[in-house]
Amino acid sequence: MKLVTWNVNSLNVRLPRLVEWLAANAPDVVCLQETKLEDARFPHDEIGKAGYVAHAYGQRTYNGVALLVRDGLAATDVARGLPGFPDEQKRVIAATIAGVRVINAYVPNGQSVDSDKYAYKLAWCKGATTALAEALVAHPLLVLAGDLNIAPEPRDVHDPALWEGQVLFSEPERAAFRGWLALGLVDGFRRFEQPPNSFSWWDYRMLAFPKNRGLRIDHILLSTALAARCTACRIDRNARKGEKPSDHAPVIAEISDDR
């Protein structure tokens, strides 16, 4: 199974690029974030023509997630939202695909550490920890993929001294991320040797991408049993280039069918 997470920053704007990327990369499962589309406006026709069935959980303007599943693969037990954490914001959709529980999450940004949004982010992360702990009991083969909006380690930040204490890299956020690892989840990207200065997001401003001033905030976390079957994980930096890119690049994991 080839599984991808990609914050597309408006599916409406990014649809042509997404369709092109699907054709070139042929993933089996795609976790999208920031679709910014109500479900009634989801482009099921275009995604269908590309060879995928979509399960969406969106809203207008902000947030919104979707799971794309390649034709021939079945998605069962599709669930929307974070269990036990009532939330108006559409940030989570999960399904079981080929025996794997796939949880697609768009963790709140937090804006700044002194904002209400940051408090909401920390509360949300705590709710996610509880929900993940329960999900892992029911689903030993589990993956949490998404824009987790946390850079877990200094090497995930282009300038750790500059970002220390800032939102996306503050200690409470990183503690929440470590809490997910403590549940038995493994950072798929770090299971493999990676180029130094690997990031998944670059600000549109200040030439951040050409200067490679980015953060690694998009992640694929695998349960221990599933991590043993993960054969590769990489970031497709090329997808950040060209006309009208998302500010995030896709993260891709290869998961073997062998047991």
Add this chain to the structure above:
DNA sequence: ATGGCAATGTTTCATTGA
């Protein structure tokens, strides 16, 4: 050479993202 914010709606600015 990849490029100096982008997307959305409340639209000609404000809000949000990260």
